[in-house]
Amino acid sequence: MAREQFRLFPRRFGYYPFIWLIYLAFPILNLQGYSGYKLLGGYALVAIFTVAYRQLYWTEGKTYSAWLGLQMLLIAVLCIVYSPFNFYMGFFTSNFVGWYTDLRRFKRAFAVFTMMVVGLSLLSFSKTNGTEWLFLFPFVMMMLITPFGIRSMNRRRMLEKELDQANEVIREMVKREERMRIARDLHDTMGHTLSLITLKSQLVEKLVVKNPERAQAEAREIQRTSRAALRQVRELVSEMRAVTVAEELAEAGEMLRSAEIGLEVDGDAALPGVSDLTQNILSLCIKEAVTNIVKHSGADLCRIGIGMTAGEVRITVEDNGVGPGLQDGGAEGAAHRRDGNGMKGMAERLALIDGSLTLGPGTGSGIGTGTGTGTGTLLTVVTPRVVKDRKDGETA
Numbered sequence: 001m002a003r004e005q006f007r008l009f010p011r012r013f014g015y016y017p018f019i020w021l022i023y024l025a026f027p028i029l030n031l032q033g034y035s036g037y038k039l040l041g042g043y044a045l046v047a048i049f050t051v052a053y054r055q056l057y058w059t060e061g062k063t064y065s066a067w068l069g070l071q072m073l074l075i076a077v078l079c080i081v082y083s084p085f086n087f088y089m090g091f092f093t094s095n096f097v098g099w100y101t102d103l104r105r106f107k108r109a110f111a112v113f114t115m116m117v118v119g120l121s122l123l124s125f126s127k128t129n130g131t132e133w134l135f136l137f138p139f140v141m142m143m144l145i146t147p148f149g150i151r152s153m154n155r156r157r158m159l160e161k162e163l164d165q166a167n168e169v170i171r172e173m174v175k176r177e178e179r180m181r182i183a184r185d186l187h188d189t190m191g192h193t194l195s196l197i198t199l200k201s202q203l204v205e206k207l208v209v210k211n212p213e214r215a216q217a218e219a220r221e222i223q224r225t226s227r228a229a230l231r232q233v234r235e236l237v238s239e240m241r242a243v244t245v246a247e248e249l250a251e252a253g254e255m256l257r258s259a260e261i262g263l264e265v266d267g268d269a270a271l272p273g274v275s276d277l278t279q280n281i282l283s284l285c286i287k288e289a290v291t292n293i294v295k296h297s298g299a300d301l302c303r304i305g306i307g308m309t310a311g312e313v314r315i316t317v318e319d320n321g322v323g324p325g326l327q328d329g330g331a332e333g334a335a336h337r338r339d340g341n342g343m344k345g346m347a348e349r350l351a352l353i354d355g356s357l358t359l360g361p362g363t364g365s366g367i368g369t370g371t372g373t374g375t376g377t378l379l380t381v382v383t384p385r386v387v388k389d390r391k392d393g394e395t396a
Contacts, residue, residue, distance in 0.1 A: 009057050011260055017057055020092065024050060030083040042082055049074045049089070056096050068096055068109060072116050084124040087136065090117055094143045098150025101158070110147055117143055185236050193229045197222055234277065234352060244276075245269050245315075248283035249304065252290040256302055259294045261319075267306030274313055278383055281349045282315055285357070288342050289317040289379050297321030297377060308385070317379040318362045346381075355383035 009017040024046060031042040052071045059067060071093050078086040090113075097113050100106035121140050200222050207215040246269040256263045271279060286304065293302050299321030307314040346357055362376025 008054060013057065017054075020053070020095075021050070023088070023091070027078060027082075027086050027089060030086055034082070038081075042078070045074055045078055049078075049092075053092060056099075064099075065105070065109065068093065069112070071096070072113065076116060076120065079120050079123060084120070087120050087124055088139065090120070090143050091139075091146065094146040095150055098147035099154060100151065101154070106147070106151060113147070114144060182236060190229060190232060193225060193232065197225050197229070200225070230352075243283040244279045245271055245282050245286065245306065248286050252286060252304070255290055255294060261294065261299055262301045264301070264303045265306070266303065268308070269306055271306070271308060271313065274308070274385060278313065278353055278385075281353055281355070282313065282381065282383065284349055285346045285379075285381050286315065286317065288346055292342060293317075293319045293321065293377075299376065311385060313383050313385055315381045317381075318376060320362065320376045323361050323375045323377055350381065350383060353383050355381060357381045 027046050027049075028043075031039055031046075034042060049071060052067045052074070055067045056064060056071070075086065075089045075093065078089065093113060093116075097106070097109045100109055117140060121136065124136055200218050204215045204218045204222070207218065249265060249269050253263050271282075290302065293299055297319045299319035301320045303316075303318045305314075305316040305318070307316075343357075343359065349355075350357055358380045360378055362378045
């Protein structure tokens with residue numbers, strides 16, 4: 001099992017926590033007037049404060065409250081023992097107070113924080129002249145207002161997340177209804193056709209010796225019936241709510257971003273002149289490929305290339321992960337993925353539009369090295385721009 005990589009702060013916060021660390025320069029500067037053990041003690045308090053600051057990004061519940069309380073205590077000590085201007089460190093705490101989602105805990109934390117701010121303000125007033133205290137007063141008000149602003153912003157983000165989840169449930173319900181409709185249509189339209197093919201093939205088996213000419217005629221009829229069945233399947237697929245390649249790339253970007261994998265797209269995702277049926281099948285292939293990257297590759301970058309000529313559409317999906325020979329148990333895992341349900345499903349969908357796919361090691365060209373030790377994986381999907389029946393030349 002791979003050892004989890006150490007991080008100072010959760011990746012989802014980006015550079016935000018590091019920017020706040022710049023403000024620790026102020027308490028360090030305030031310590032420069034001291035020496036000996038008192039100076040070392042001040043440095044130790046700032047160091048512990050920094051640890052508490054980091055832990056507040058990783059913890060929750062009672063542990064979160066404990067680190068927050070420790071942070072308030074350290075600010076009070078630095079203000080009382082050292083400089084009243086260390087009072088500005090309260091902006092760190094005001095930010096974290098606003099992170100409470102439970103209203104009761106928020107009120108308790110805000111009450112304790114308010115008592116600390118008011119107490120340290122009175123201490124600053126006793127140690128500074130009136131002009132300096134008036135300079136501090138606006139910052140006192142900002143500290144007391146900040147938790148409400150942070151909490152309001154977090155609540156809005158939470159509501160947006162819940163809305164996204166609700167929309168996802170709706171999309172799944174629409175998909176389920178679409179599957180049920182397709183199942184009914186297949187039963188109604190294809191059931192008779194497939195039964196007819198079965199009966200005629202049984203008849204051919206009986207006539208092949210007794211009446212070869214009649215058997216050939218029935219075989220030709222089976223071919224015509226099977227081509228008609230193929231057209232029916234294409235019509236059913238065409239009536240589905242088609243997802244374009246551009247729409248699927250947007251969803252793929254969200255999935256990769258949630259897995260902390262970068263995405264680069266080369267080419268025109270609009271695919272002008274490409275039918276809805278072809279775009280829908282290409283979108284399903286992209287979805288399957290991206291899902292495999294997230295689950296198995298160990299990559300940190302995915303590149304999707306889109307190319308189009310007069311006769312064909314070509315889409316490549318490449319990652320910089322461990323490569324097809326090292327995922328899920330080495331070569332056996334790669335073989336399983338080539339023949340597994342995911343790859344098999346892609347191949348079957350592409351067969352409807354005379355498309356093909358290939359899977360192999362990545363080119364490594366300009367995509368870098370991911371967390372794996374292999375060369376990455378490259379999936380190439382090729383489809384004709386115009387889909388035709390193989391025999392009668394009718395466009396699908």
